[in-house]
Each structure stands twice: as structure tokens, then as C-alpha cells.
Amino acid sequence: MADKIKIEVVTPEKLVVSDDAEIVVAPGALGEFGALSGHTPFLSTLKTGTLRYVDSNGKERYVFISGGFAEVLPDKVSVLAESAERKSEIDIDRARTALERAEKRLQSDDKDIDINRAQSALERASYRLKLAEADG
Ligand code: ATP
Secondary structure: OOOOEEEEEEOOOOEEEEEEEEEEEEEEOOEEEEEOOOOOOEEEEEOOEEEEEEEOOOOEEEEEEEEEEEEEEOOEEEEEEEEEEEHHHOOHHHHHHHHHHHHHHHHOOOOOOOHHHHHHHHHHHHHHHHHHOOOO
């Protein structure tokens, strides 16, 4: 069997994932990339979205990532993100509330609304809901 690659996902608040993987697939800024053991080292910023990996038992695992970058080494993928949660940890009601709040802000005429900030919040909430409500 092929060697495993370590996957670690950390935010300023917590260690979200520390596991062994057969493969890690991450939402790179220039497109999704996969990393297997022995990969050439590189760094990449990540888009808001889903990182997935296959664990030692062959089970596919999903992690929401926002504001992150990844360091890929031959034996380890380290992700540092502003926020991250495993699929099972996503609070669906909270994400729905965040989505509605962001939508209202984007529709408002209020000049004080920070559009970029509202768009980023909308994006985070949409990806969280998409992942939490997906099968698997
Ligand atoms: P909210 O407005 O609900 O705080 P947000 O997108 O602004 O959403 P973030 O800044 O991305 O939140 O994350 C702040 C912290 O809250 C992080 O630790 C993140 O993991 C957690 N978090 C945010 N939304 C959810 C959610 N729907 N389910 C679980 N954890 C969440």
C-alpha cells in the first residue's frame, strides 16, 4: 500500500484536523490540487471551499476552509486558515442565519455597508451550507 501523507488543518482558534491520509485534495487559488505522499514541496493560497482527504480506513473526509494557505511537503500537508470546520461540525442554522444577514446587507441601500465583507460572508455561508447538506 502507498505511504500515507499527514494532513493538518489549524486555525488561530483550534486544531481542526490532524490525521493520516492516502490523498488530500484542496481548493487552491489557481484550481484544485491533489497531494500524495512524495509530492514536490510547494505553497498555495486556498479559496473558500472544501478540502477533502481519504483517511487510513479509506473513508472520505470533508473540511470547510476559508482564508487559508497550504504548505505541501513530501510527507505532510499543513493548512493554516482563518476558519475551518469538519463537515460534521457545521452548524446549519448558524450558516443559514449568516447567509440571510449577508443577503440583506447586499440588498440594502445603506452606504455604510461594506460590500466586499458582505460578499465574503455570503460566500462562506453558501459553501458551509453546500457542504453540510451534501451526501457523504
Ligand atoms: P458568523 O457570522 O455565523 O460568525 P462567519 O462566516 O462570519 O459566520 P467565521 O469568521 O468564518 O464566521 O468563523 C468564526 C468562527 O466560527 C470560526 O471558528 C468558525 O469555525 C466558526 N463558525 C462560523 N460559522 C460556523 C458554522 N455555521 N458552523 C460551525 N462553526 C462555524
